[in-house]
Amino acid sequence: MSITVPLAAPPSREPTTVAHPIRKPKKNWRGWLFVWPFAVVFLFAFMAPLLYAVWLSLFQNRLVGGNSFVGLDNYVTAFQDPAFWDGFGRVFLFLLVEVPVMLLLALAAALAIDSARLYATGLFRVVVFLPYAVPAVVAVLMWGFLYSDNFGLTASINDWLGSDVLQPFAPSWVTVSIGNIVTWEYVGYNMVIFYSALKTIPTELYEAAELDGANSWQVIRAIKLPAARGAIVIATIFSIIGSFQLFNEPNVLKPLANNVITSHFTPNMYAYNLSFAGQQYNYSATVAIIMGVITAAIAYVVQIRGTRQEDR
């Protein structure tokens, strides 16, 4: 399940590729001098656990008979497991709602900075980015306090309105509350990614557009958005991966919303609780692998679609 979702492969400027096929330098092992340390750690801390997970998922530890090979039984069980699908449905919905909202906000902010029409642009850029540096645990603790009935912002707003409109920990709202925390954490990060892409547009393009009498919206549509497309694809892929492995936020929020956030609230929490509360290591590995494959498949589709549009 090592999956290829290549970021755009960096251009190779070696003379070998097209220009001077004759001067092709002979391959030698000198490069390994630089790449072996990464490779060793990668094999040990990445490939080995990956293969071990696949191996584990093919076994079951029964009270009678001990550890035995069961083929794909664990996968069959997982596909019929309502607890797994409950968590999966939740992160999928989360992905469909939170990710577009966050990325659109980030794109709007990046375009605003890039338009050079804001006062204090530098301050804006840095402050909106700041939450990215805040650990998820601290972010959730802060928002958890703000959400709480005791000393929170929610309590004050409800008092002021004289009603109980805001219920951040109610079953129907808790996913939105988590979405807000995730948006808060990552909107600035995505903004910086988009802004970096926008900054690389050559000034001549803008000057040409201006001579053609293009207005700001036309410049955004015809120049800026196409230039940011690669960055948008990358940010979307990272956000998909992030959503599917949602764990920190619900897990830290759990003590505050105990009966609402279940042990299978997200697939990742499910895998964690299967291992550490239930000792069902084989089944836990199976859930992790299924989520890995689904994530990579969706990321791959986004990558393909994004690239195809680029070629148009």
Place this chain on the structure above:
Amino acid sequence: MAINRRIHPAARRGISVTRPRKSVAMTLLAALFLVYALVPIAWLVINSTKTQPDLFSTFGFSFGHSFALWDNVVATFTYDDGIFVRWLGNTLLYVGLGAGGATLLATLAGYGLAKFRFPGRSAYFAVVLGAVAVPGTALAVPTFLLFSQLGMTNTPWAIIVPSLISPFGLYLIWVYTVDSVPTELLEAARLDGAGELRTFFTISIRLLAPGIVTVALFAIVATWNNYFLPLIMLSDPDWYPLTVGLNQWSEQAAGVGAEPIFNLVVTGSLITIVPIVAIFLFLQRFWQSGLSAGSVKQ
């Protein structure tokens, strides 16, 4: 501005697509964004100055009856025989070795892939970039199981070793190397008889500095903020980093019949974010240029 004088009336006023008039309306909209980003942080700063009774009884965005920031800081560092200091030290250890090592390995490998053609190079690249798509937490539980077979769990190595892998850092350094280290320079050094490693550490590393700083910064944030991995790997609180420790305090504070230490959770959270925010602000010139170099090729 003078150059455009003949072309367009708007340009005569120095207004153009590249140098437009500032907009108050847009700035106000942006200010809303700013407030959103700052509200929780402001809450944290204000409430770290409150005593525990004030925390419960006063409005979240006004100061309490007494200014207890210093008392809270002292209490945070001394509670439970100074366990917080231990957690801070652990975090520094994991960041130093984990992020430092990740930066070194990513730099060497990214540079090697960019400047050398060696047997297995394409396979190397494909496998490492494929790794970007595998969710880190999907690997965490299997990594725990493997490490526990090897007796590595509940030791610092269980946190440090997985932190050493940064495929994104490798990719960024690769792109950066292609852009900023001329192959002719390396060939000249080779003709002078310098070894490859010597050339790297005396010449190339300087040209790569902004890229290295960017990779280091993101590795530092990732390890400083790491929560999931230490949560599953460690059972002994003496090895906890700040994130896991703070969450343990928070659960303890919310627990029934336990000693409420909300003021310590709040102040500890503030102390946790101050260094990392400071690093980001201090190095922003570097990471902003490093990132835009990386995004040219996206």
